[in-house]
Amino acid sequence: MSVSSPCEICATADVEAACDRCGKLVCSRHYDEELGLCIECAADVGEDDRENIPNSEDMPDGVDTYQF
Numbered sequence: 001m002s003v004s005s006p007c008e009i010c011a012t013a014d015v016e017a018a019c020d021r022c023g024k025l026v027c028s029r030h031y032d033e034e035l036g037l038c039i040e041c042a043a044d045v046g047e048d049d050r051e052n053i054p055n056s057e058d059m060p061d062g063v064d065t066y067q068f
């Protein structure tokens, strides 16, 4: 098999791993080892899957004076 194809995201670095979700071949910089996904899927999944959720209507931070 051809293992010499470049990262499908940056198209420059060597492929380090394959995304477990979309199957994209990515370099180590564009691969999230914790999730086993490419950064695109990692951003997609990791955002509202666990840990903290940065922005949402879940944080009444402004108290008063927040009219849009």
Ligand SMILES: [Zn+2]
Pocket: 007, 008, 009, 010, 011, 012, 013, 026, 027, 028, 029, 030
């Ligand atoms: Zn890359």
Ligand SMILES: [Zn+2]
Pocket: 019, 020, 021, 022, 023, 024, 037, 038, 039, 040, 041, 042
């Ligand atoms: Zn992916």
